[in-house]
Amino acid sequence: MIPTSTVPVRITEVCLRDGSHAVAHQFTVEQVREVTRALDDAGMHYIEVSHGDGLGGSTLQYGRSLVDEMKLIEAAVEQCKQSKVAVLLIPGIGTVHELKQAHSLGAKLVRVATHVTEADVSAQHLQVARELGMEALGFLMMAHSAPVDVLVEQAKLMESYGAQAVYVTDSAGTLLPEQVQERVRALRNAVSCEIGFHAHNNLSLAVANTLIAIQEGATRIDSSVRCLGAGSGNTQTEALLAVLERRGVDLGIDLFKMMDLAEDIVAPIMHRVPEVNKGSLAMGFAGVYSSFLLHAERAGKRFGVDPRNILIELGRRKAVGGQEDMIVDVAAELAKQK
Template sequence: MLKILDCTLRDGGNVVGKGFDANLTSMMLKALIDCNVDYIEMGNSGGIGAYEVAGFTKAETDEKYLELMQPYAATGKVGMFLNAKRYRQKYVELAAANHLAFLRVGVDADEPDLAIEPIKVIKKNGMKAFYSAMKAYIVSPEELAESAKKLEAAGLDEFTIMDSAGCMLPDEVEKTVELLTKSVSIPIAFHCHNNLALSAANALAAYRGGASVLDGGLMGMARSAGNLPTEAGIAVLQKYGELKHINLYSLLQFINDDLEPIMKKDHDYHNPITPFDLVLGITGLHSSKSALFKKVAAETGVNLYQLMVHTAVIDRKNPSEDLIRKVAGEIKA
């Protein structure tokens, strides 16, 4: 079963400094858990320990982030990043004591040996050990496969190919993922950046290559040009029959009603693909009908996105107001 790892609360923290404040962190954690997203990577953008070791203090402390995730610790979904060059055993022990489900060790793809000791200590402390091959494109796919074999032997649970600069092309992504899935038995994940506007295309390529996990960030939030928008990745893959366990429309409602307004007001962040525009893409409805759908949804009190989806099943070319109102009535009934 394909899974999503949402890393808004880690990589997305670069949008506001080095991490989100307590209010935004709590908001997003609750929404992601409520919508049944598979994994959530949270905390300081530089990973656990970066506040102290690297001076990444434009964020909450590690202890504060760990406190905020306690209501969700039992879900087994929440973890943090750990840069291998900032590894200290005490950070692994802190994570384990606060019931994190995983730590994802990251290091440049040509330095995998730096991850071996952290992986072993993570496993010894009872957590899952994930790995990110950062700047995966600086080595050959064959070298990545050898790294994956070595780290799997050390106890690794998941290997992420990280396109850190968003420079990889879909055919390259598919071939690399396919090679790694044939080389090891652990899940292969892919982390897309959007510098060439290929994050969704690369996510699809990774899926076709056999990836088990796709990374994303709400509204695409991440460093530089951003990540694959989590909601767009879910929408695309649901068209292929995947990720049906995630409540996409509740997630879109949260983005529209809560996240998008506060990010625009407090941080001048503009969502590149609004929930409404994403639903147009999901349904095939034309934007010329936008005002009509919004009007009927507001007057009848039905969920706008649900109304659009149900109407499009009947007529996505030119739905009349009568049809839209009829569908709204059926939804309310």
């Protein structure tokens, strides 16, 4: 029940990136400064700062940021005495130009994120990151939606491009404990780089799934303080640290300082408390993107079917972002079957 790897477990705090979704990308420079200062003081390993959809995400489509993320990255870097600032980059949204800019401002690590079947689009960005001397990690999103052998094959691709770790990213918060175990174990047996794990709490399993990932050898762990992330939030940092400490695992991060930070600095910033609600649970249950929810509700109304049945069918068909048209087709079919 303790980490099986000899590589130490390192946490990336994602509240200033995944949490950006939860505050509609309205972080201020002062908020980023205050949160980063406290995280650094507690000994956090990495602090990710970017638009929720990664570098360059501030657009009409993904939501405009209140403050240019480069300013936020700069503010975070200034506060760090021991923590390193990380950024997220989704090729197609973010560019090499933005990666270089973030690096020049002091970002030390990038996670290059792609859909689980599209690792090939990460090659250029991973290579550039390595050339810049950054830590370059690969992030396989919606990891539940591909068979395990495909996940493994895609992780190997990322490793071949220079990724120093590959993440099982449970974007829809839908993986069950046994599915996390199977995926991390399969990667552990297939790649030489580190394995990472990123959870969402939509089924209320994020902390437990993260413990299993660590047990199976994952050493790069994402979490968000006070659960500040998209959907039901991520693995709650301070809860994870408390459980690990109870198990005798010391990551060098001060639990009490993290608890204080959660209560005194992060909670007051939050627009709402991340909880397992109808929308996030439907997402976790069906294994689909959160952006499908609203479309499914509209189509459900139009065709007189429960939007959750639409989401479940979309999950079965492994619908991905950009396939929103499929939603109306599915709704029409379900209406016919009734």
